[in-house]
Amino acid sequence: MIDPRLLRDDPDRVRASLAKRGAPTDLVDAALAADAARREAIVAFEALRAEQKQQGRLIAQARGEEKQQLLARTKELSAGVKEAEAAQGAAEQAWQDAVRALPNLVHPDTPEGGEDDSVVLETVGTPRDFAAEGFEPRDHVELGRILGAIDLERGAKVSGSRFYFLTGVGAQLELALVNLAMEQAREAGFTQVIAPSLVKPAAMEGTGFLGQAADDVYRIEGEDLYLVGTSEVAMAAYHSEEILDAETLPRRYAAFSPCFRKEAGSHGKDTRGIIRVHWFDKVEMFVYTTLEEAEAEHARLLAWERAFLDKLELAYQVVDIAAGDLGLSAQRKFDCEAWIPTQGKYRELTSTSNCTDFQSRRLDIRTRGESGTTPVATLNGTLTAITRAIVAVLETHQQVDGSVRVPQALQKWMGCEVLRPVVPVAPAAATEGGAGD
RNA sequence: GGAGGCGUCGCCUAGUCCGGUCUAUGGCGCCCGCCUGCUAAGCGGGUUUGGGGCUACAACCCCAUCGAGGGUUCAAAUCCCUCCGCCUCCGCCA
Structure with missing residues (x-):
């Protein structure tokens, strides 16, 4: 508020x-x-x-x-x-x-307008040129199948559409990503957290997710509980109704939790694969700081997100999200969008928001300053959303024989340098006019 | 799931049976001042949070706040009901 x-x-x-x-x-x-x-x-x-x-x-x-x-x-x-x-x-x-009902005030530099008015601030790295390499890249569904990493058929059988099982190296990849993210967070001074993914209405309401986003939220039947769409919800409510000593700020948390989204209104969008699913796991950075420090902290969160994408050796761009697309709580939001080879475009992998005192006023989180108690600022940023990270890593680092090179930073957690097909695979189709082999 | 106990302004605590200067006691901690070679001790004062009035967003005055919400009453920390949380024991389970 x-x-x-x-x-x-x-x-x-x-x-x-x-x-x-x-x-x-x-x-x-x-x-x-x-x-x-x-x-x-x-x-x-x-x-x-x-x-x-x-x-x-x-x-x-x-x-x-x-x-x-x-x-x-x-x-x-x-x-x-x-x-x-x-x-x-x-x-x-x-x-x-x-x-x-009033959304947060937008940052002066936030682009005016809707989705199409967001501004690309920077492009990092170069999308891999498969045409030049002479083969047609497989999409993550195909790669997931031949590596024995993603089982979509059984996901649908057991839980329905937009569900999946991660198996074998797929499961390993999730754990490796979580470990890498948590390691980076720990080294940056974050407190690691495993957060609950069921929360009371006050937490959901306080973070602004029962506004226009309410349609996307799962509620537990017969209970006064919601499934969170992000651990931001639990972490914002973590210090609700508390007065935090100024010396303890900033408080930086890296929280792991499953995330659940109804994806209402996205029928027909991203129906293939694990780009858009009803459940995924995520490591989320969440920071409580002073209003004065919030903007600088936002820049730091963006830098940490970029550092992680760099470790995954991905090409990506940083986008300044336009005012109409900010959601209720954010004053400013930057998305990092990674290049997805088989889609031929950049897709959101991580996102960081500065919510200033909007959530803290609703959740009653303050600090004691020289001029009495004042609301703190809350900020959040994705370190890694597992499913989309897996999509980007598999598709970007695939090789013509269906194997996938493991980015160096992940090798220590994967225990290997290359993921190899578990079923017989023909070499990828050659691109027309490509170098071939 | 069953039985019992507890929840007071940072921490501890008095008050609750028997409603009314409770306008919430005392201690610890903390802050300010006095005293003082320095420190400690001692002495004096202050110290929940939110809101409103008036304003210089000061001072001052007022209202609410004893886990939360209702009820009874002229009047509730105190009596009644519901809920939440914590602790102990039993049962069950991972």
């Missing part, structure tokens, strides 16, 4: 931010009206309540006749207090709803 004081003092700034996202600005007027109504209700209730308390003090001291008279009078007051209290509660709730 945004700073209510800012809303009151400078509503035009909030309007401008909404406009940049392409969202309706009348939300601001609704929130302002709710704020005025709320304060009015508070004043009314508190006046009555103060009077009631004062009377109560007199009654405690009074005796006999005098006491009876006072009692008669305060009985009437009591009803008024109850009424005013209920009115205040309702006004408070209406105000909460109105303010919480």
